Amino acid sequence: MKIAKKKFYIILAILLMIILGWFGFRFWSFLETPLVAHKDAPVNFLFSQGTSVKKAAYSLQEQKLLKHPMIFVLFVRLSGAEYKLKAGEYVVTPGMTARKLVQKMIKGDVLHHAFTLVEGWNFHQVIKALNDNQYITHTIKNLSPAAIMEKIGHEGELPEGRFAPDTYLFSGNVLDTDILINAYQFMHKQLQKAWDNRDKETLYHCPYEALIVASLIEKETAIAEEKPMIAGVILSRLKNGMLLQVDPTLIYGLGSKFSGKLTRADLQKNTPYNTYRNKGLPPTPIAMPGNDSIEAAMHPIFGTALYYVSKGDGRHEFSDSLKEQNKAVKKYILHK
Numbered sequence: 001m002k003i004a005k006k007k008f009y010i011i012l013a014i015l016l017m018i019i020l021g022w023f024g025f026r027f028w029s030f031l032e033t034p035l036v037a038h039k040d041a042p043v044n045f046l047f048s049q050g051t052s053v054k055k056a057a058y059s060l061q062e063q064k065l066l067k068h069p070m071i072f073v074l075f076v077r078l079s080g081a082e083y084k085l086k087a088g089e090y091v092v093t094p095g096m097t098a099r100k101l102v103q104k105m106i107k108g109d110v111l112h113h114a115f116t117l118v119e120g121w122n123f124h125q126v127i128k129a130l131n132d133n134q135y136i137t138h139t140i141k142n143l144s145p146a147a148i149m150e151k152i153g154h155e156g157e158l159p160e161g162r163f164a165p166d167t168y169l170f171s172g173n174v175l176d177t178d179i180l181i182n183a184y185q186f187m188h189k190q191l192q193k194a195w196d197n198r199d200k201e202t203l204y205h206c207p208y209e210a211l212i213v214a215s216l217i218e219k220e221t222a223i224a225e226e227k228p229m230i231a232g233v234i235l236s237r238l239k240n241g242m243l244l245q246v247d248p249t250l251i252y253g254l255g256s257k258f259s260g261k262l263t264r265a266d267l268q269k270n271t272p273y274n275t276y277r278n279k280g281l282p283p284t285p286i287a288m289p290g291n292d293s294i295e296a297a298m299h300p301i302f303g304t305a306l307y308y309v310s311k312g313d314g315r316h317e318f319s320d321s322l323k324e325q326n327k328a329v330k331k332y333i334l335h336k
Helices: 003-032 053-062 069-080 096-105 125-131 147-150 174-197 207-220 224-239 246-256 290-299 322-334
Strands: 043-047 088-092 113-116 167-170 305-309 315-318
Touching: 003 246, 053 069, 053 246, 088 096, 088 207, 096 167, 113 125, 125 174, 167 174, 174 207, 207 224, 207 246, 207 290, 224 290, 224 305, 305 322, 315 322
Parallel strands: none
Antiparallel strands: 043 088, 113 167, 305 315
């Protein structure tokens, strides 16, 4: 009887060893088997914030990347990685195993998408670029500018020029409002820092006036060394009570009615942005200024020049008098 019982335990132990060996082999094979079903193409996998490992495993199965989701869950938990996985969008490349994917998720080696706000863009161009981006979750389509500003927490503020031109990186699903909030905060910080260190003779009443001037500078020239000189001319003209006569403000005010070339009739159009008719600054910025334009507005170079005209190569000819300006216009504009 004792011999039979001993044989039973031996057989049971052997069976358990076989089962454990088989399970261990399957477990090891699972960890080392490539995940991608389409061996010649990578697949993107989104692991959202707050998603459980179990839900993530079944999501991988739905994408035909994983045959045994519970083994994946078991591996993650046994390895102690369950609370180390970082949310984001991951690229599962051909040949990648479950083990390598988990290692990647622990490191947070996520796929980054880039969204760029370009210096000199106006708010309409910003919203169009957001709406056209396939990787961004859209929540502000068809909303008015006022409604958009309310949605990002700045009700009553005019949006033009309020967002910093830069490249914003994100992974996974990101809301269009998140990008706008980040860009707004970045611009606010840049502007406030520049304001705190401004030249006191600029005589701006508030940072917003400086932002308006920076936007004019941004649209007038791309030449870095000219920007403080342009700022000096703009502020000198304001100080002397002269019309600014800045073409980009006129173009901005015309909006979709601008034909591509300013005419004499355009100079007479009665818009708040017509600086050929209205003294002082336009009511808002006309574009997103880069940081160099903001710095130029805060640190203008004051000389004797009150005029400038484009030479046609991106640079400008500066003049002290209207007579000199007319000569420059004749040389660079009328004789083209």
